[in-house]
Amino acid sequence: MYFHGTTKVNDKGHLEIGGLDTIELAEKFGTPLYVYDVALIRERARSFKNTFEKLGITAQVAYASKAFSSIAMFQLAKEEGLSLDVVSGGELYTALAAQFPVEKIHFHGNNKSREELEMAMEHQIGCIVVDNFYELELLSTICAEKGMQANILIRVTPGIEAHTHDYILTGQEDSKFGFDLQNGQAETALRTALDSHSLHLLGIHCHIGSQIFDTTGFVLAARKIFEKLNEWKNNFSYEPQVLNLGGGFGIRYTSEDDPIPAFQYVEEIIEEVKTQAGRFLMKMPEIWIEPGRSLVGDAGTTLYKVGSRKEVPNVRQYLAVDGGMSDNIRPALYQAKYEAVLASRPLAKAEETVSIAGKCCESGDMLIWDLPLPKAETSDLLAVFCTGAYGYSMANNYNRIPRPPVVFVENGEARVVVKRETFADLIRFDLPLTEKVKN
Ligand SMILES: Cc1ncc(COP(=O)(O)O)c(C=O)c1O
Numbered sequence: 001m002y003f004h005g006t007t008k009v010n011d012k013g014h015l016e017i018g019g020l021d022t023i024e025l026a027e028k029f030g031t032p033l034y035v036y037d038v039a040l041i042r043e044r045a046r047s048f049k050n051t052f053e054k055l056g057i058t059a060q061v062a063y064a065s066k067a068f069s070s071i072a073m074f075q076l077a078k079e080e081g082l083s084l085d086v087v088s089g090g091e092l093y094t095a096l097a098a099q100f101p102v103e104k105i106h107f108h109g110n111n112k113s114r115e116e117l118e119m120a121m122e123h124q125i126g127c128i129v130v131d132n133f134y135e136l137e138l139l140s141t142i143c144a145e146k147g148m149q150a151n152i153l154i155r156v157t158p159g160i161e162a163h164t165h166d167y168i169l170t171g172q173e174d175s176k177f178g179f180d181l182q183n184g185q186a187e188t189a190l191r192t193a194l195d196s197h198s199l200h201l202l203g204i205h206c207h208i209g210s211q212i213f214d215t216t217g218f219v220l221a222a223r224k225i226f227e228k229l230n231e232w233k234n235n236f237s238y239e240p241q242v243l244n245l246g247g248g249f250g251i252r253y254t255s256e257d258d259p260i261p262a263f264q265y266v267e268e269i270i271e272e273v274k275t276q277a278g279r280f281l282m283k284m285p286e287i288w289i290e291p292g293r294s295l296v297g298d299a300g301t302t303l304y305k306v307g308s309r310k311e312v313p314n315v316r317q318y319l320a321v322d323g324g325m326s327d328n329i330r331p332a333l334y335q336a337k338y339e340a341v342l343a344s345r346p347l348a349k350a351e352e353t354v355s356i357a358g359k360c361c362e363s364g365d366m367l368i369w370d371l372p373l374p375k376a377e378t379s380d381l382l383a384v385f386c387t388g389a390y391g392y393s394m395a396n397n398y399n400r401i402p403r404p405p406v407v408f409v410e411n412g413e414a415r416v417v418v419k420r421e422t423f424a425d426l427i428r429f430d431l432p433l434t435e436k437v438k439n
Contacts, residue, residue, distance in 0.1 A: 001341055002252065004298040004385065005040030015343040015383050018409025022303055022343040025414060026381050029407055031305040032323035034392050034418075036068075038076065038410035040299040044262060045080040048291060051266040057287055062106055064247045064292030065091050067389040068300070072408060072417035074098035083126070085247075085290045089116040096123060106153075106244075106290075110177050117142050120150075127151040129205050129244070131178055133185075136192055136199075143198030153205040153244055154179060154193060156186045158224040162209025162217040162248060178206070181228055190232060201238075203285060204229070207246025210293060213259045215268040218245055222269070226276035233282060244288035245269060251297040253386045254337050262294060293389035300388020302328060302404075303343065306380045307359070317354045319373075321382055324358015325365040326401040328384075328391045332364045340368055343381035348374040356382065360399050392418070400426050 003009075010016040014023050017037050026033055045061070052059035062083035065074065069091050075098050077084055083104040086092045095105055105125040109116070110132065117139055120128055130136050130152045143150050155178035179186040193201040204225055208217045222245065232238045250259035270287060277284045304321035311317050330336035340356065342348065350372035358365035367384065376382070395403045402421035407414050 001339070001346060002255065004252075005037040005043070007037065007301065007385075009346055013345060013347070015341060015346045017301060018414070019412035020409050020414055022301075022383055023381060025407065025409070026303045026305070026343070028414070029405055029416065030420065031303050031381070032321070032327050032404040033303040034327070034387065034404055034406040035301045035303060036296070036388060036406065036408050036417075037299040037301070038408050041076060041296055042080055044291075044295045044299070045077070045082055047262040048266055048289065048295075049081060051263040052270070052287070055267070055270055057270050057284075059286060060104070060288040062104075062288060062290045063295055064290045065095070066393060067292030068296050068391070068393050069094050070392075070406065070418050071098040072415070073296070074100050076408075082295075083288070085292075089113070089119055092116070092119060092123070092125070102126065106288075108155075112138075114138060114142065118146075121146055121148055127153055127202055129153045129155050130189070130193070131155050133189065133192075136189060140196050140198045149198055149200050151200050151202050152193060153203050153242060154186065154189050154201065155205040155207075156181045156225065156228075158206050158208070158221045160208045160217050160221045160224065162212045181224060186228065187232070190238065191236065194236060194238060201240075203240030203242030203244065205244040205246065205288075207290065208248060210248045211250045211257075212248045213250040213257070215260070215265055215272075217248075218265070218269050219272045221245065222272045222276055226273075226280055226282070229282065230280040233280065239282050240285050242288055243273060243285040244290065247290040247292050247294070249291050249294035251294050251386065251389075253297075254339050256337070259294075262291075295389075297389035298386045300386065300391060302384045302387040302391065304382045304384065306376050306378055306382055308378070309376075310357075317352060318357045319354040319376055319382075320357045320359060321367065322359060323401075323404065324360045324367060325362060325396075326358070326360055326398050327395045327404050328367060328387055329394045329396065330390055331367055332362070333394075338368050338384050338386060340371055340373075340382050340384040342374055342376055343383045345374060346383070351375045356384075360401070362398075397421075397426060402426060 007017045014021050048061045060083040062085040063077040064085045085106045087109045103126045107120045107128045157178040158181045179189045193199045308320045325332045356368040405420040406418035
């Protein structure tokens, strides 16, 4: 079994994270429980940042906060000198509540509302990544009304397909995101931005997909973009200050995954950008990246309590836990795979193959299929690894199941950073039939 970060087996033979026994964590905070290994998040952040610094490249490493957003997480990102990518008014609000430096916030999204764009402008955030013509016009109008100028990146789709699951592909031509680089849309957007007094075009953005295990896609995307940039240099005397190559760096969910280390992604991206800038005699742009999953994914572990067991003779053993698609919808949404151990005996030999079912009223609510495990009893604690990205942030209240708490562990200390929802929380917006809604 592969243990990430500070995860290990302690003297009692129990699973430990951040210097704390997971059995004790579950006793103290209940289950399901999201546990984040803060030291590992710091290590990942530093690995990305230090590589740029070591190679003398002006850069921003923006945490793609959709992976897991909370006030404490944003404060941690701030402590580590990261920038922040937000995609909604809610994420921006959280960033402001965390007092994240506004100039390091980048606002994404394919359908930002007027209210969201106004909020971004009023708080003078670092840049807006413009996704489509509607937004380009709306943002210009808002800026003109407010007498302001917005720093923008133009998001392009370079037509590169990253090798990953279809649902999380965003760089190919048939995508809801961005301006197509090949069919002239990106050029029209560029000219519109250059002609507008309300917009200051910092540069170009692309994001080719997620859970990418090598640098081929990034290299190809950089090449395609530079070929277009060369045309734009010749035709419009435009050279970008910033090239943002997005996120998508893969992590090891299971033994089938074999990503390269963070520094290697960065080194090879820098090398390609240098080569391309040299090839077209262009000045070296700042390189921005937006890792989400690779900063927090393997730092997260979910602890569940085992409940019921159902045997389908000669077919399958179902083992049900006290959470499921309400706290981690990824397996149901796109067949995401995870590994797990029993926290009380993580190294014990597997004695059976079980499938881990959630408790939601949905046959598709399965967390792990065909997991080799020692014989588990009711009340045993199951630790599912690598749940730190798109787990809690996609959690929901299906079946009115309260969302679990999130605990940060580091150097033997645990801090609750998101409280467990209560039943009372679940009904706080409900109004009885008999009461008239007051405006
Ligand atoms: C524009 C953009 N940047 C960054 C990311 C982060 O991707 P990942 O978490 O795979 O690094 C995403 C993910 O959807 C994205 O859409």
